[in-house]
């Protein structure tokens with residue numbers, strides 16, 4: 072079975088229902104959870120996650136309550152019986168939220184709530200305002216993001232920081248079959264993997280064929296918008312229905 | 327006297343806080359910008375378009391009647407709004423479009439709030455034969471229809487933005503998303519001295535022609551009258567007209583440089599767009615570190631200004647740093663003060679300030695009153711007020727304006743005109 076890092080937006084559609092989403096992702100076999108804290112100006116996100124972020128903010132998301140939610144999800148995941156134990160939680164958000172709270176405090180609060188690591192797309196690894204160092208101090212990791220179009224020198228500089236995980240954003244959605252993953256892309260994934268770094272890769276992954284094509288080249292496949300869209304389709308239903316729908320969608324992808 | 331062309335950071339502000347996908351185009355842009363700025367041929371191209379298309383140099387007006395009535399310092403007005411398309415925005419659009427063409431880009435994207443930057447960019451693209459898409463929030467489209475009309479007349483596509491507050495900042499987000507997928511053939515012409523580096527440096531350089539001309543005009547018209555310049559005053563949205571106007575004076579101690587922000591309806595959150603003097607917080611938003619209107623969690627707050635061009639939650643990083651260092655002072659003008667200043671100069675001088683620029687005018691009036699008559703205050707009229715007709719007339723035109731609009735709708739219906747490609 073393929074390893075999936077399953078993405079969700081905290082407080083989307085609302086607090087209670089986002090907890091149901093998390094339960095569904097755990098039921099569906101997520102290997103990792105990527106929990107996004109919504110930001111008013113998510114420049115790196117497409118329409119599905121933008122809309123989800125706006126609705127989550129309208130539903131009353133605050134950073135403090137976001138950490139509370141993470142704490143509940145971590146406890147929930149920890150109670151899952153199974154050979155792999157609990158899925159580790161990566162907290163994804165934008166620099167503004169991290170900087171406003173104070174980088175060290177944000178990371179410390181995230182770790183205390185149960186996060187294993189952080190994904191901060193607009194804090195480049197070489198100008199990260201001390202995020203990676205803070206994460207190390209608190210026993211967690213920042214997962215830096217790279218793109219397959221990055222020049223080799225940039226990727227080398229990133230790998231020289233010896234990250235435990237790297238998130239590779241595949242620039243255009245790969246569209247379904249093995250052949251769409253071109254050699255250059257696979258070369259980048261394999262190059263990172265050869266350093267012993269765990270590669271998480273995604274962007275536009277929405278079907279089983281894509282997951283299967285990526286799986287041999289990565290530690291985990293990231294699924295974001297596809298799951299957010301699955302939540303959107305049942306957003307106004309009761310929590311149990313959401314939980315079941317999300318679990319079902321994830322199983323379609325993992326097989 | 328000249329400032330460094332490429333700074334990246336200004337004190338603690340600035341930088342390039344972008345998702346990795348945007349690093350490649352920004353690195354390329356930085357290299358192309360530095361290379362072009364070192365090439366006299368590039369400057370010659372800009373100068374040619376400035377003279378034959380933009381209408382440079384723009385004049386400087388001695389506002390004698392206003393100065394007499396106020397009884398204090400002498401006010402001069404840099405009539406930047408006389409530039410083609412009605413505002414300083416054209417200087418930056420010309421510079422960036424020429425740079426884009428030099429880089430082999432065939433498609434231009436831009437964001438716009440008031441529509442002035444969009445109109446300027448669309449006009450330059452028409453002139454240079456570049457494809458143009460302008461992102462504009464739905465709220466701004468609704469309140470700035472005349473500028474949408476002009477952009478489309480210039481052949482640009484106006485792409486409505488329906489996310490977030492549906493205003494300027496959301497248009498920036500959408501343009502950044504477009505660029506992340508399109509940079510191979512597309513250049514993003516940002517409209518103010520903000521965003522990830524090299525934009526703040528680049529926009530300042532392309533706008534500094536305003537300050538250079540002002541320096542010459544001070545010698546010609548102000549010092550020739552035996553006056554000493556006390557202050558330069560400019561409105562500040564993102565900060566492009568202000569930083570261009572101030573640029574040649576930054577490394578001197580005199581004159582005072584004063585930026586005027588939108589005081590809106592008052593200092594309560596959501597009612598204004600003033601980031602300096604304690605209202606903004608240091609943050610990282612839309613690719614740069616600066617002072618922003620943020621809530622405690624770092625979420626961007628709503629803003630308000632009667633002038634769409636000042637209705638933005640962040641200030642350019644160089645101005646933020648100059649505010650912290652004290653070289654640039656900051657003031658605020660409310661919606662009502664800006665409107666009053668607009669009437670005052672229209673009646674006394676026969677010029678109509680853009681609502682944005684009228685914020686600067688309000689501060690110039692306040693300052694002139696306090697100063698002796700041998701001092702001069704120079705205000706940048708960054709734009710002319712034609713574009714604001716539907717806003718100013720709603721505020722000042724009374725029932726006759728309403729009757730006119732009504733009759734215009736009737737005429738439109740009677741004529742059966744549905745012209746154009748809506």
Ligand SMILES: Cc1ncc(COP(=O)(O)O)c(C=O)c1O
Pocket residue numbers: 413414415439440441442443517518519561562563564565566567568634635636680682683708709710
């Ligand atoms: C006439 C005019 N002045 C000023 C501004 C504010 O921008 P900036 O602060 O970048 O000069 C605008 C923006 O649309 C404008 O149209």
